[in-house]
Amino acid sequence: MDASYPHLRLRRTRSSGWSRALHRETRLAPSDLVWPLFVTGGKGVEEPIASLPGVSRWSVEGIAERAREAVALGIPCIALFPNTPGDRRSDNGEEAFNPDNLMCRAIKSVRDACGSDIGILTDVALDPYTSHGQDGLLDPQGYVANDDTVAVLVDQALNQAAAGADIVAPSDMMDGRVRAIRMALEMAGHHNVQIMSYAAKYASAFYGPFRDAVGSGGLLKGDKKSYQMDPANAEEALREVALDIAEGADSVMVKPGLAYLDVIWRVKERFGVPVFAYQVSGEYALIEAGAAAGVGDRDALMMEKLIAFKRAGCTGILTYHAAVAARLLNG
Numbered sequence: 001m002d003a004s005y006p007h008l009r010l011r012r013t014r015s016s017g018w019s020r021a022l023h024r025e026t027r028l029a030p031s032d033l034v035w036p037l038f039v040t041g042g043k044g045v046e047e048p049i050a051s052l053p054g055v056s057r058w059s060v061e062g063i064a065e066r067a068r069e070a071v072a073l074g075i076p077c078i079a080l081f082p083n084t085p086g087d088r089r090s091d092n093g094e095e096a097f098n099p100d101n102l103m104c105r106a107i108k109s110v111r112d113a114c115g116s117d118i119g120i121l122t123d124v125a126l127d128p129y130t131s132h133g134q135d136g137l138l139d140p141q142g143y144v145a146n147d148d149t150v151a152v153l154v155d156q157a158l159n160q161a162a163a164g165a166d167i168v169a170p171s172d173m174m175d176g177r178v179r180a181i182r183m184a185l186e187m188a189g190h191h192n193v194q195i196m197s198y199a200a201k202y203a204s205a206f207y208g209p210f211r212d213a214v215g216s217g218g219l220l221k222g223d224k225k226s227y228q229m230d231p232a233n234a235e236e237a238l239r240e241v242a243l244d245i246a247e248g249a250d251s252v253m254v255k256p257g258l259a260y261l262d263v264i265w266r267v268k269e270r271f272g273v274p275v276f277a278y279q280v281s282g283e284y285a286l287i288e289a290g291a292a293a294g295v296g297d298r299d300a301l302m303m304e305k306l307i308a309f310k311r312a313g314c315t316g317i318l319t320y321h322a323a324v325a326a327r328l329l330n331g
Ligand code: PBG
Pocket: 123, 124, 125, 126, 127, 135, 171, 172, 206, 207, 208, 209, 210, 211, 224, 279, 280, 281, 282
């Protein structure tokens, strides 16, 4: 028998809600989400970020409050980013390894509030701490110097681990930094501190609101194309991922998210390692702007994009929509 219409009707399993639920191939749960949060100084401070509607910077005790909220919603992990005060930014970003910087204070207050009920992921890169907004140290020609930067990133990662970070996430794209950080963590006894490498991070136009949020946007001269990847390249992303795995990364990230689903898929197929997508600030802002402009329902636009990451093979997703999405998923 020819197994086609009218014998085979793919619409049959779609014809009712229970059947669609039964045949659903991928699922999204609050436990798939990592919630990025922006830390600012002071006490009792909430600063809404104009270019990221619905997202604020919080002072340290507000961050602990958000972490409690995440635990209650079933979100397993938060990611922290500091908005360093201007007078603490410098050419070499020394504030990154001050044990009492905003990042370390936020880590400790989250740990006090939530114990081991939540994972704390910290970003390793110098851009929130430098007066020039680049992720590393500049040589006299203004080029981001790879090996000198790696040495400083090691100090930054050790500082975060000592404060209690569970996952250090180098977002700087220097060559060799995963191996250097892994070795230093081992030597310091931080055997269980994970590394999630931003393995395939593209020089993207979608990071604008994030740079407003950490206050580096106005400072940045030039671009980051000498270390972040060309959006045209996928083979190179696979080489980056292969290297980071060999150097000791526990999980890898592709960033931004939606425009790079093919890369996520290829990483998952080729390496079978935990792969995370970072749905970045510009992606979030576009959904919010689209919904505000009447393009579609915000929640529907948001959920369709989030499930796409799971379908593409993601283990988890960093998204500013984490709490809103978790609330919807929890009903
Ligand atoms: C920088 C860093 C960036 C993001 C995370 N870490 C921006 C950049 O590379 O300039 C972007 C995240 C987002 O846009 O949401 N180390």
